[in-house]
Each structure stands twice: as structure tokens, then as C-alpha cells.
Amino acid sequence: MHPAKGFFDEWAGFYDANYEDQEIGDVEFYVNLAQEVDGPVLEVGCGTGRIYLDLLRAGVDAYGIDISEEMLAILEQKADEADLTPSVRQSDMTDFVPTRKYELIIVPFRTFLHNVTIADQKAALRQLREALVPDGRLVLNFFVPSFDVICETYGDPKTQSVTHRGDEYVVTDVSRIVDVCNICRISHEATTTIGNW
Structure with a gap:
């Protein structure tokens, strides 16, 4: 089991409360990117829907994967309350099987860094490449502390x-x-x- 799964399953109930007052400032960036493509978009690590639900509100053909069923359950509850229909599933980015090809794949908020070994990083990049159309875009976010x-x-x-x-x-x-x-x-x-x- 990927080490992030247990953490996010346990942390899911606190996740939104922990980040609601923080100015992350990336939602508009990802929504704008998604609106530029003519085809489906995949968010990797969609969690409780901080970005994903805004993609749906903007009319994006958006799909999502997350390693945590608990995080996805919260996303689905929030989507139901907002009368949105999510297309999300539990999956590990290092070994998920793409159900389609995507024009754009986004991996926001340092999610890729949960792959703490070089082997996992390479495995995730292989899977993401496999999920992209030939000229598709992969957008990753990293945090590199000074x-x-x-x-x-x-x-x-x-x-x-x-x-x-x-x-x-x-x-x-x-x-x-x-x-x-x-x-x-x-x-x-x-x-x-x-x-x-």
C-alpha cells in the first residue's frame, strides 16, 4: 500500500478545515488551463475537490483519481450538494489504468511529491504519459524549499x-x-x- 493512502484516509475529515483559510491561489490557474484544451482533463490527487469541483462548475470534461477513498467520499458529498456529477475513482498514480486518453493531466498542490522513491516517481510518470494523447500536456506542481x-x-x-x-x-x-x-x-x-x- 502506498504510504500516502493511510495518511489521507485518516486525514480526510480534517483536510478542508485545515486548508480553508490558506491562500493557495491555484484554482483559477488550473481552471484556465483546462478551458484551453479541447478534450478531457484528468486531475491526479483530486482529493476532496478543491480544484476538481471548480473544473466541473466551469464546464470542463473533468475526471479525477485519488489514492484515498475517504477523500473521494467527501468530494462526492460536496458534488452532490452542489448538484454536480463527478467522474472520479480511487487509484494510485503509480499503477492506475487509464480508461481514456486525456488532453491535459494536472497534478496540483505538490501531490506528485508523495512519490518518495525514484522508482515510484518513474512509475507515475510512465502511467501519466500513457494516459495522455500524443500532444497532450502534463502540468505538475513541486515545492522545493530553500x-x-x-x-x-x-x-x-x-x-x-x-x-x-x-x-x-x-x-x-x-x-x-x-x-x-x-x-x-x-x-x-x-x-x-x-x-x-
């Missing part, structure tokens, strides 16, 4: 408060370098604590 950021902040816990379904939680995030030779292998841990803090 050396100063790594030295100053990695290993130090960062906490924030999150309200989910009327309960308050403290979310602690710790970034650690797992492999100094392969800097893209960074571990993120998030824990929640119910109650007063």
Missing part, C-alpha cells in the same frame, strides 16, 4: 488550530528530511488533539 528554510524550520513542530464539525483541534505539522541524498524525500506528520489547548 536551504535556509530547511535549516531554520525542518524538525520544528508547527501548530495551528482547526475547527471541524464544531470541535476544536490542534494540528501539529513536522517536516523532516528522510534522506539527505534525495532532498525531495521529506516526511510530513500531522497529529490532532481534541480539547482545550
